[in-house]
Each structure stands twice: as structure tokens, then as C-alpha cells.
Amino acid sequence: MSKFLYLISPEKITNHKIFLKKLELVFTSNIIKFFQLRVKNQKRKQIILLGKKIIKLTKKYKVNFIINDDPYIAKILNADGCHLGQQDMSINFAKKILKKNSIIGVTCHNSKILASKAFANKASYVAFGAFYPTKTKKVKYRAKLSLIKWAKKNIKKPIVAIGGINQKNYEKILNAGANYIACSASIWKSNIKDPLTAVNMFKK
Template sequence: MGAQGVHLGQRDVDCSYARARLGPEAIIGITCHDSLTLAQTAASDGADYVAFGSFFPSVTKPEAAPAALDTLSKACKQLNIPLVAIGGINADNGGSLIEAGASMLAVSHGLFGELDQSNVEDIRQQVKQRAEHLTALFTRQVGAGARSSNII
């Protein structure tokens, strides 16, 4: 296949199947929605990270069920693998997720949505500025809940 990793949803193949196909060095992440039980199982099965969400209303997945910040905080205390937050995230609301324990933010519309598409260079510049704003969330200590792995 040549893939360095894969992100698995709950309806996809299980972690052990993906690991057997991709090898021991592959990065495997698993969606856990708002479930600590799913996250604990994923970690036990060898997932390299787990993802929780949707934390905010999402343009990309409007049907996604909401996830609670408390789930992220509890997972931060119980799991020893990186935690990804997803769903409606942008530079204005991402800090609360980092404070709650997110190691990474998965951002789509907050980075690429509603761009002025009049020319390619403007798009590049807009995406770069949005990425810099999101990256800045990780470059400062945002609260007691932030783990050292959050600081780049």
C-alpha cells in the first residue's frame, strides 16, 4: 500500500487488521466520538492516537453527534496516547480543547472554508495565515490542563 498510517472510523476495519496490513511502524488513529470506553479499547488494541468530536457544530460533518470537553479531560488523565479533537474547530475555539488535553486539533473548514477564491496566491496566503493562528494556540501555555506535548 505504501501508506504511513491510517485513521479508522468505528465502521472501518479494526486496529489489529490495519496493523497487520500496514506494519508495526504505521500510525493508526481511531475515532471514538464521545466515548471513553471506545478510546480505552482503541488504546489497548494498539492505536497510536484517538480522536474525539465533534466539539463544535461542524460544516464538514453537520450530522456528527456532539462531544463534551469533559470527555477529553478524562481521556487526558486515563490514556497515555495522543488525543485529537475534531469538529467545528477554528482559531477562536481551539484553545479550550488544548486546555482540556487535546494533543492535536483536526481542522478542515476552519482552515480552508470560506476562502476568497479570486486567485491562487490569495488562497495560499489565507490558508497560511489561518494555519499560523491555529499553530499559535500550541506555542503558548494555555492553562494548567495543557500537557508538555502540546507545546511545539
């Protein structure tokens, strides 16, 4: 089975020990290609401390470790790369900070123009969304499945779909041509009994 899940952390992680146990269990599913650390309102020191523990697990289970927004933290941790939003620094500037051949993903919302720009600047992947309503963040942009089909033809880079994707709707996204589906709330905040069970429900 191919790895098609792009797992994003909860925005708040209060107990590192409990979270790391859950994360390792989730990694045993063997369908997670990327794990992005995206915590909010945390000091950089705390993020680095947690990141040092996470990277041991990502290496063990061969998961790409991505840091949200901050290439400097990615460099300190020797992570596999970082994810940039449209309000973050440019791809070219991030490349100067990160180690050679680092993964750099870019949020493109629902825009063909942003995706084309990311492709021209040699982003590692493009991320589109939100495809569905989501509890994780306020939705400003809604993307359609036709955008994935367009990107498949015109953007020769892996496509990550994000926003409200869950165990009931993910197959539509993959069938449209997305390489990876990004999930957070459907794993960490779902009513399903535990994160591993939630992840296993995505298996094709």
C-alpha cells in the same frame, strides 16, 4: 513552537496542481503534525496519484501522512499510517496490512468505551468529537471538554479533537488537554484570504 495541528484535506480536490501549491505553503507554518488525505467519491487510482505527490511534501516538511479509511492505499503510498472510523476494519486487521510501526488513529466519537477499546488494541491515538457544530459533515455525536480531561488521565495515548474547531475556539480544546486539534473547513473553506493565513492564526 510544538506542532499541534492535525490538518485534514478538503473532501473534493479538483485541481491537484493548485492544491499542492497551497498545501506546501501551509506546511511552511511549521505547526502541522499530521496531514490526513480524506477525499470522497474519488477512484482509488486518483487518490493514489494525488497521494504520491503529497508524500513528497510531507517528507520534506516532516509531517505525518495519514490516509483516511483505507490501509491498502496507505501501504501502496508508504504513508505514515491510516485513520479508522468505527465502521471501518479493526485495528488488528489494519496492522496486518500496514508496514510495521505505522500510525493507526481511531475515531471514538464521544465514547469512553470506544476510547478504552482503542487503547486496549494499541491505537496510536484516539480522536474525539465533534466538539462544536461543523460544516464538514453532519454531526451525530457531540463531545464535551470533560472527555478530554478524562482521557488525559485514563488513556495513555495522544488525543486528537475534531469537529468545528476554529481560530476562535481552539485554545479551549488545547487547554483541556488535547494534544492535537483537527481542522479542515476552518482552513480550506474559511473567509480568511488564504489557507496559510488561516493556519497561522492558530499559532499560540
